[in-house]
Amino acid sequence: MSQPIITMNKVNKWYGEFHVLRDIELAVSKGERIVVCGPSGSGKSTLIRCINRLEEHQAGSIKVDGIELTDDVKNIEQIRREVGMVFQHFNLFPHLTVLENCCLGPIWVRKMPRAEAEEIAMKYLKRVRIPEQANKYPGQLSGGQQQRVAIARSLCMNPKIMLFDEPTSALDPEMVKEVLDVMIGLAEDSGMTMLCVTHEMGFARSVAHRVIFMDRGQIIEQNDPETFFHSPQNERTKLFLSQILAH
Amino acid sequence: MTAAADADLIPARRPPASETGALGWARHNLFSGWLNTIITIVAAFVAYKVIWGALSYTVFNAVWTGTPQTCQDMLGKGACWLAIQDRYRFILFGPFDYDQQWRGALVIFLFVAMVGLSAIRRFWGKKLIYGWVAALAVVLWLMYGGLGLKVVETSKWGGLPLTLLLAFAGIIFAFPLGIVLALGRRSHMPAIKALCVAYIELIRGVPLISVLFMASVMFPLFLPENITIDKVLRAQVGIILFTAAYTAEAIRGGLQAVPKGQYEAADALGLGYWRKMSLIVLPQALKISIPSIVNNFISTLKDTSLVTIIALYDLLNTSKIAFNEPQWRSFFFDGFVVAGLIFFVFCFSISRISIKIERVLDVGHKRR
């Protein structure tokens, strides 16, 4: 694959005294799709939130799309423009309609005329298969629909990288598939760089180029999905896999 | 559902009669035990006494026609509405030019109309705020004059128009100031935060009366001698500064209630601080804080009566001064009754609107 679009170099982070990320080394190539898994509290969310500076790292360096993440607000905003994020709890703006949610970024950040922004929003709402909900408010939609809107909202910014933080774990079981289907579709026909924290192993198998296992703030093991699932090396990985595959 | 499943369903029945209707309700709520029954009877007796007493004084025993002597005969037993009939123009408008008092009446009408419009859900939104600002401009023109109207100096402003102006202008200007203070108090910049905290806590720690005194007496001491600032304006500034601190705290409560995820989603889109606040956070926070802001406003409306102490002719003051005429002097109490009634009508209406807003916003939350 081509040159890395994200490079993390000896990244360390603490919450107070608590060492949450330890010597993280990670290089993500353009177009690569990575699934991050690991036990709860292992620092998965913190790791991907450092990439768009929702969390600040205290040591090491993170470079995204050629820009080093520092305190410089201009740099941060520039990176955030290129990095989309989908949250566990959707975080749609409840006072705006679905269409307005999607147009907000293009209009105010990309300075696009409203008509053009709406056209793009409709394009992506079609892509996540809910164009007919465009004028509803988020609260009127099901969880699965809300998450698909959240995906569309990120896509409208035409990002180079998409981050997903457990996008299906707050959903009722019958809605997980509709969201995963959208994400698989996105992976297959956009070639976008994706980092996804998830425990959906079927999803990992079908779209990921690489699976990363984290435990206690460290990257313990990483491999292509086939090797990762069939012949895990580390004891903790084995334990974790046996636990999540058991139920 | 299939017909077979329907057949199994127990048809809905009406609840037993004793549980419904006025009788059922009364039995359940008022007479459900001997203690409850006693409380109900005592409460009913007290309510009867109070209401009967109030009605006797203000209606049945009140003097509606006659001479001051008729009032004198009924002193202490019934209200002297005769005095009000004679002096109502002064109570309502104070020393405002007599032939120009229709302007004051228009001001009152304008404020009442705006309060009425504000209660209608269809009008809620940015336009309502513009409407209030426009109304305020018209009010100032009507009060002061110019542009074809005779100029009436602010020293002659008084009565209900002055009270309403001080209160409504107070809240309207305090609103943006309150937003800035609330944002400042939550700022990550220590200097800005400290400044806002100091301001808010200082103002909240002193009574309005002292703020008014400072605005009226001390403020001019700091200014060069040849510059004088209008007394009404000084009181108005005092009220705005005072109300802003409380508005800021109400808005801060709203800001705290906006989930962290909303800030993060806005950040993740690359919206900067101001866009994040104005497009995402404030619209949600203000909605949450509207009921407390309205409640603050009710206090502000009543607190304006304190401007009496810096010798402005607000409604309470005019109600008092109106009874300085020798023949009405004994009936000054009825002036306070009238002023109290007027305050009550305004505060009660606004309180109803506040309850309505609260209810609608709650429902809105459930639907969304």
Ligand SMILES: Nc1ncnc2c1ncn2[C@@H]1O[C@H](COP(=O)(O)OP(=O)(O)O)[C@@H](O)[C@H]1O
């Ligand atoms: N803002 C915070 N302040 C303090 N501790 C935090 C904060 N956010 C997360 N943590 C702690 O850091 C650890 C890693 O959190 P997180 O990255 O959310 O883990 P994961 O996503 O893998 O479940 C957890 O133990 C969590 O309690």
Ligand SMILES: [Mg+2]
């Ligand atoms: Mg997490």
